[in-house]
Amino acid sequence: MIFTLYNVPFIALGLLATYYLVPYLQSAHKRAIPSPSLAAFTNLWLLLQARQGKRFLSVDEAHNKYGKVVRIAPNHVSIADDNAINVIYGHGNGFLKADFYDAFVSIRRGLFNTRNRAEHSRKRKIVSHTFSAKSIGQFEQYIHANLEIFVEQWSKLSKLEANPKTGYASIDALNWFNYLAFDIIGDLAFGAPFGMLKNGKDIAEMRKSPDEPPKYVAAVEVLNRRGEVSATLGCLPALKPWAKYIPDRFFTEGLAAVENLAGIAIARVNERVKPEVVAQNTRVDLLAHLMEGRDETGEKLGLEELTAEALTQLIAGSDTTSNTSCAILYWCIRTPGVVEKLRKVLDDAIPKDVEVPSFAMVKDIAYLQWVISETMRIHSTSAMGLARQIPEGSPPVEISGHTFYPGDILSVPSYTVHRSKEIWGSDAEEFVPERWENLSVRQKAAFIPFSHGPRACVGRNVAEMELLVIVATVFGLFEFQIEQEEEMQTREGFLRKPLGLQVGLRRRVRV
Numbered sequence: 246m247i248f249t250l251y252n253v254p255f256i257a258l259g260l261l262a263t264y265y266l267v268p269y270l271q272s273a274h275k276r277a278i279p280s281p282s283l284a285a286f287t288n289l290w291l292l293l294q295a296r297q298g299k300r301f302l303s304v305d306e307a308h309n310k311y312g313k314v315v316r317i318a319p320n321h322v323s324i325a326d327d328n329a330i331n332v333i334y335g336h337g338n339g340f341l342k343a344d345f346y347d348a349f350v351s352i353r354r355g356l357f358n359t360r361n362r363a364e365h366s367r368k369r370k371i372v373s374h375t376f377s378a379k380s381i382g383q384f385e386q387y388i389h390a391n392l393e394i395f396v397e398q399w400s401k402l403s404k405l406e407a408n409p410k411t412g413y414a415s416i417d418a419l420n421w422f423n424y425l426a427f428d429i430i431g432d433l434a435f436g437a438p439f440g441m442l443k444n445g446k447d448i449a450e451m452r453k454s455p456d457e458p459p460k461y462v463a464a465v466e467v468l469n470r471r472g473e474v475s476a477t478l479g480c481l482p483a484l485k486p487w488a489k490y491i492p493d494r495f496f497t498e499g500l501a502a503v504e505n506l507a508g509i510a511i512a513r514v515n516e517r518v519k520p521e522v523v524a525q526n527t528r529v530d531l532l533a534h535l536m537e538g539r540d541e542t543g544e545k546l547g548l549e550e551l552t553a554e555a556l557t558q559l560i561a562g563s564d565t566t567s568n569t570s571c572a573i574l575y576w577c578i579r580t581p582g583v584v585e586k587l588r589k590v591l592d593d594a595i596p597k598d599v600e601v602p603s604f605a606m607v608k609d610i611a612y613l614q615w616v617i618s619e620t621m622r623i624h625s626t627s628a629m630g631l632a633r634q635i636p637e638g639s640p641p642v643e644i645s646g647h648t649f650y651p652g653d654i655l656s657v658p659s660y661t662v663h664r665s666k667e668i669w670g671s672d673a674e675e676f677v678p679e680r681w682e683n684l685s686v687r688q689k690a691a692f693i694p695f696s697h698g699p700r701a702c703v704g705r706n707v708a709e710m711e712l713l714v715i716v717a718t719v720f721g722l723f724e725f726q727i728e729q730e731e732e733m734q735t736r737e738g739f740l741r742k743p744l745g746l747q748v749g750l751r752r753r754v755r756v
């Protein structure tokens with residue numbers, strides 16, 4: 246064929262057809278699996294759901310319509326079956342993170358987006374040591390100090406901005422949970438809080454390279470944009486190099502956010518590794534432990550890898566906690582009777598003159614733990630199915646009546662499994678903390694807010710400590726009323742995030 250301008254569209258069409266048809270034809274074993282609209286032929290269906298911030302919901306709807314096993318992309322099958330959790334995420338089969346995670350790489354691969362098993366084990370060994378029981382005990386002081394500033398600010402707001410008619414000050418609670426979580430993780434992972442609580446504002450210092458002068462960026466916003474664009478491009482990672490040419494600000498602004506976020510880590514870690522700072526350091530935070538960590542050959546992390554790991558902690562440990570805290574507040578205040586019960590158990594456990602309780606005071610309060618777990622179930626901060634690929638050389642795997650082969654991508658959608666009536670009963674859509682009193686073995690295994698297996702959340706113990714003291718402080722000291730008509734709206738990037746929570750706030754008088 247002679248190459249002319251006229252046949253460019255035909256060549257392009259041919260390439261496109263090959264791009265989509267080859268994977269389709271190669272995967273005869275998946276053809277019997279139902280799929281929504283064009284999802285069996287193209288990744289664009291999933292990409293579009295992610296671009297609209299509702300992937301978890303569209304996948305949930307697809308399961309309601311087609312059953313437990315649904316093809317959500319030519320090579321990706323979603324399995325809403327709790328029996329599949331251990332097969333896909335457990336240690337046994339050695340499934341790897343899929344190419345979805347390539348879209349999340351900045352600076353270099355960190356613990357979260359490393360796909361190679363040996364490389365992941367090496368990093369995980371160094372980072373796990375950072376989260377030992379002893380280290381976590383040392384982290385409490387930083388969590389406590391930031392919570393004290395949070396209480397000071399909320400107490401001030403409830404006094405100065407109280408509406409004389411209602412006695413409540415109106416706030417968006419989500420903003421404050423973001424400031425709190427970012428300041429805590431800034432303190433832990435970078436050696437100092439960002440100062441968001443003190444300023445009552447979303448602001449952080451960043452530098453593109455160690456020698457450049459600092460700029461100030463809205464870190465919460467940057468993290469949101471970055472999560473949304475990466476989770477969208479992750480549905481078609483081949484698009485990432487071209488994304489800057491897509492005439493949609495979502496992509497251009499999201500890609501700029503990825504750079505800005507890396508800049509925040511560069512600025513902070515660089516300061517901390519200066520020999521004069523190291524020599525005088527007395528801090529026992531996450532960064533100090535990362536700087537000390539060694540792999541099995543006795544090697545420490547180099548500067549770039551250290552920066553990438555500190556950035557990983559910032560990303561993984563900030564809006565996960567703030568979104569969950571906000572969802573806990575929402576579900577507790579909208580469900581009659583919950584706040585009263587919570588206050589009773591908190592008052593029994595926390596002395597009257599204590600504003601911010603210690604972890605030791607609250608860690609064994611069963612009802613407090615139940616409201617946290619129940620929110621993590623019904624809200625599902627990590628809502629989407631986390632994509633895993635069957636590695637080359639692996640034998641075929643039987644799951645939910647289907648056989649899968651090396652190269653296939655599988656996931657279990659947390660939101661759908663967390664709301665399954667078959668697992669949780671007819672009240673699965675309701676917020677019932679008491680269900681945690683007698684959890685069945687099946688329900689325990691189907692509860693996966695931190696995922697499961699070798700890639701499960703490494704910061705789970707820190708997150709649980711944070712949530713326990715945050716929720717105990719908030720309900721011990723303050724009273725709330727919902728000031729928005731509609732339900733709390735959410736949008737999904739990598740996480741399911743509330744878009745805001747308008748509440749009235751006032752200081753509680755404890756009798």
Ligand code: HEM
Pocket residue numbers: 356357358369557558561562563565566569626627631694695696699700701702703704705707708
């Ligand atoms: C409520 C709070 C949190 C939730 C719901 C949560 C949830 C999760 C989930 C579902 C994963 C698996 C992600 C995947 O497979 O793609 C994960 C991984 C991870 N989390 Fe968390 N997380 C929370 C808090 C934290 C905190 C506070 C830290 C650190 C200080 C942290 C650090 C990490 C890291 C580094 C990974 C990657 C682990 C690996 O791949 O080996 N997380 N988290």
